[in-house]
Amino acid sequence: MRVGLAIEATGLVKRFGEAIVVRGIDLSVAQGSIYGVLGPNGAGKTTTLRMLLGIIDPDAGTRTLLGHEAPIEAASQVGYMPEERGLYPAMTPREAIAFMGALRGVPLAEGRRRADGLLADAGLAESAAKPIRKLSKGMAQTVQLLGTIVHQPDLIVLDEPFSGLDAVNQARLEELIRAQVARGATVIFSTHVIAHAERLCERIAIIARGLVRFEGTVEQAREKLRPRVRLGTRAEDGPWRAALPADAARIDGLWQFDLPDGGVEPLLAALMAGGAGIETLSIERPGLHDAFVAIVGEAAAGDVAPAPADEAAA
Template sequence: MLRQVFSNVAANGLAVEAVDLVKDFGDTRAVNGVSLAVPTGSIYGLLGPNGAGKTTTLRILIGIIDPSSGMRRVLGRENPIDAAPEVGYLPEERGLYPSMHARDAIGFMGALRGLPIAEGRKRADELLAQHGLGEWGRKSIRSLSKGMAQTVQLLGSIVHRPKLIVLDEPFSGLDAINQGRLEEMIRTEARNGATVLFSTHVIAHAERLCERIAIIAKGAVAFDGSVAEARDRLRPIVRLRTRASDGPWRSAIPASARREGDEYVFELPEGGPEPLLKALIDGGAGIETLAIERPGLHDAFVAIAGNQTAAEMGAQERPQ
């Protein structure tokens, strides 16, 4: 039955597919029935707190470990190892030889994926120059900052021009400048036709980069869809400031409205903004300001995954 389901979802246009992945480590279930469909050419994020099962899921998808049950397909191959030459992988645990020069480290990582070492070094020079980092090529890894070394390792993950790029917590420990550089590299690879699949516990990165996300909590997928679809689970928020303190217009505001300073804050009523505006004007509210805000991904995450999971994410986002 599972193979029947898998063959049905294995349509053109998907770089990564998974159906009911389960992974047990002894008595601990790290992945609990994860199903994913990652469109080719997309930037797709696995979003969830540390310990949610994101890393284990990624490792199953690219064949580092096998699932206890379930099926996966990577770039059309049911055995992910067959797709390895076309996959770039940046693990959460970083590892470069400290004595290597940056260009040699990038070339060496390309050689591990079948790229001739001379071609890898040439492409390393091109990649470093492309991103304004040409002077890094002759520097040893031990002389680079953590952010610089992480950038070198990312370039080593893409030097063989993979069709699929898998990044496990790529922003971890980076300052704002290096985070911005990494985000732009991800966008560049997607524009060049690669599919990017990355995990993160920082909601802002997923909101800025991703076309589609999967929210993972306690080893299971709580949501899989576009960022817009996640936001659309919540109604827009109205922020209203009026000159009048009371009057017939008050009936237009939901009883659940709260006060934040001089503003009333409430969900946009089902009828939309036009009936609300008419009721406020006809009722003599004396509108000073009225703003309608679309809920952010953080609000959607709380609604989908729950306050406790969101609190765990928030704690993990703060610098240690």
């Protein structure tokens, strides 16, 4: 394993019957980073995470987890929250978190002490003694996450952690993830909601149909696309139209097209000289969701969710 990597995987392949779900995935996750595995439902994200953790074995390829070639040897250093949530409904949050810590070697008394602190930090101190069945879905999911980190793992693996949470609980989860990295942990999470990765991740892997279609920083993904120009003019026609690219389209009263190679200055000069009568002109950088669509194609991106309006404004 290379120095500074929490996870290193090469050529991971997984078949279920005749179906090849993962087709040869390479991943490298730096220690102390937040890494996102993005893709539509069914892309192979969960299968990849489970191979990395040793829950299932790959049919081909190798993986190293926190310096161990056998992932089971790193189990005590890992916190894993699967997509399928599960807590004992009669337990209180305090006892559930302490119990999950005990499974990772934390004495129950110490687990309860840590649980009290974690619940207080998450704004759930008043719910510490309530049965979990009386908590909201978001609160119960937060409790499960706190149980995932109570033993202070070096690596935290979260499978679709934002699924089913409202905007408030999503924001709290983002804060918690950042706090874990601040103490030195590495976080890798899968998601099909691009907004969280755009805000949180230092690097991402975009997976579609069992393959990594892109690996790099969010900025590198966004640079796959040109900035988008939106132009409103007083004139309907005239010599200025020659300045627009051939693929310019008029949508909702505005001309829309990719920024030409020469940049905005020559475009502006040609529009003004041609009598366009510029009313509005904006240049919008592409978001990560736009880049995802460009990288893997419309078909693979069909069920990937962009930021909802309230999240985009957050």
